[in-house]
Amino acid sequence: MPALGADMESGTLLEWYVKPGDTVKRGEVVALVDTNKAEIEVEIFDEGVIDQLLVAEGVRVPVGTVLATIRPLAQRNGAPAGSPSRAPAPLAPSPARPPSMKVSVRPQDGHPVARRAAERLGVDLATVSGSGPDGAITKIDVERAAAAGTAVKRPSASTAAPAPVRAVAGRRDGQARAPAERHEAPARAPAERQDAMREAIAALMARSKREIPHYYLELQIDMSRALAWLHEQNLRRPVAQRLLSSALLLSAAAKAAAQMPEMNGFWVDGAFRPGAGVHLGVAISLRGGGLIAPALHDADHKTLDELMAGVRDLVARARAGRLRSSEMSAPTITVTNLGDRGVDLVHGVIYAPQVALIGFGAVRERPWAVDGMLGVRPIVIATLAADHRAGDGHTGARFLTIIDQRLQRPEEL
Amino acid sequence: MTEKQLREVVLRALTQIAPDIDPTEIDPDAEFVEQLDIDSMDFLNIIVAINEQTGIEIPERDYAKVSTLNDAIGYLAAAQTTQPVGAQAPE
Numbered sequence: 448m449p450a451l452g453a454d455m456e457s458g459t460l461l462e463w464y465v466k467p468g469d470t471v472k473r474g475e476v477v478a479l480v481d482t483n484k485a486e487i488e489v490e491i492f493d494e495g496v497i498d499q500l501l502v503a504e505g506v507r508v509p510v511g512t513v514l515a516t517i518r519p520l521a522q523r524n525g526a527p528a529g530s531p532s533r534a535p536a537p538l539a540p541s542p543a544r545p546p547s548m549k550v551s552v553r554p555q556d557g558h559p560v561a562r563r564a565a566e567r568l569g570v571d572l573a574t575v576s577g578s579g580p581d582g583a584i585t586k587i588d589v590e591r592a593a594a595a596g597t598a599v600k601r602p603s604a605s606t607a608a609p610a611p612v613r614a615v616a617g618r619r620d621g622q623a624r625a626p627a628e629r630h631e632a633p634a635r636a637p638a639e640r641q642d643a644m645r646e647a648i649a650a651l652m653a654r655s656k657r658e659i660p661h662y663y664l665e666l667q668i669d670m671s672r673a674l675a676w677l678h679e680q681n682l683r684r685p686v687a688q689r690l691l692s693s694a695l696l697l698s699a700a701a702k703a704a705a706q707m708p709e710m711n712g713f714w715v716d717g718a719f720r721p722g723a724g725v726h727l728g729v730a731i732s733l734r735g736g737g738l739i740a741p742a743l744h745d746a747d748h749k750t751l752d753e754l755m756a757g758v759r760d761l762v763a764r765a766r767a768g769r770l771r772s773s774e775m776s777a778p779t780i781t782v783t784n785l786g787d788r789g790v791d792l793v794h795g796v797i798y799a800p801q802v803a804l805i806g807f808g809a810v811r812e813r814p815w816a817v818d819g820m821l822g823v824r825p826i827v828i829a830t831l832a833a834d835h836r837a838g839d840g841h842t843g844a845r846f847l848t849i850i851d852q853r854l855q856r857p858e859e860l
Numbered sequence: 861m862t863e864k865q866l867r868e869v870v871l872r873a874l875t876q877i878a879p880d881i882d883p884t885e886i887d888p889d890a891e892f893v894e895q896l897d898i899d900s901m902d903f904l905n906i907i908v909a910i911n912e913q914t915g916i917e918i919p920e921r922d923y924a925k926v927s928t929l930n931d932a933i934g935y936l937a938a939a940q941t942t943q944p945v946g947a948q949a950p951e
Binding site for chain 2: 678681682685686687689691692693734735758759762787788
């Protein structure tokens, strides 16, 4: 079960699109998974033949659980029984789960203090890694797991069904997690999905505010040139190919992130890890409430037309509940644009473990002094919320300034 | 296209974007953006859908003139007399 977003602890396998014996290619959608927030299509990052499906449809399992085994094409004629098969699901870097995490499947090792903490925090000890002697779980381990959202909440007694412990889930990066108790998770009613999404957002935002020392900067940006260029473009374009000012803002943000890699990446295990490529998370508010921030891959290399098409596609699929796993796990920096809702600026909460969030408010006409003259210009306030562990205000200020400079050269966006 | 047909075109465009809204509950004189909680991408998609259905191209400078249901119907009714209708009309 891949981590489809930093706020995901477990997922329900809704539907398999493949069966044992099927040949699969890299990038193929193999299953539909229900996170707390949405239904996500899971892509496979291996090639080979599906050997076994280990998780039945309708079953909820923690992140890290092996969903299926796959044989490389070369070994079509039988891998030795019991040989470690690769899990198809673990997807590209999953920064939300630090690779150093170890697994200890020995709840009996939990110190009584740890057990009480687990009870209080609703943490399943079987999913907590122990740092004490012989891997014993300490109270601090439990609290850390609860804070990081890595621990699986214990299923309530009414829904929990005892299940045999399966082999420890193998992950490509060497980390392993034990499956916790499984229980049937029926399809969600809309109201239940709302509650689950609220819970997921609450957990991630609380973690972000608890762990990340945010600093905030804001910059007023003159949009005269960008908008004049945009309107001139749109006059020449058919309706379906018109551009929105938000596409210019996204492009400027993506190109600035490419120019300053120290803003584009993750804070994991006490160190900054730059992202591989600029995968711009785009905060999309769902009708009826809730928020999801899937990635526009390699946004810094996309043309404005590609960004428009990408956002249009993401919004439509986010609302229809058809996002893909690579979009959920990949964002390296996120943009939130609340300008359409009429606010002047947004001080965002960073989407951990990313280190920066860019906010845009409404483009408004404001008095603007240039060269000793007062004029009226369309102005947008760009804000930056950044992780002070990963960098300082000086870096953040340069970053916002680069966004401004990019917007003064709209023809290069 | 009659005003009734234009109303249907606009309502269909709106419900495509926001399937959760009840067309019978739309206040014809309230702005879409406020009333239906839509953003600029939604609004552009509505303009595109109207274009597909009627062939009428609403230029950016006229967006403010189509911001409510009644305004949009009035605008389209006037526009179809001046803009050639290129696209297939819905039955």
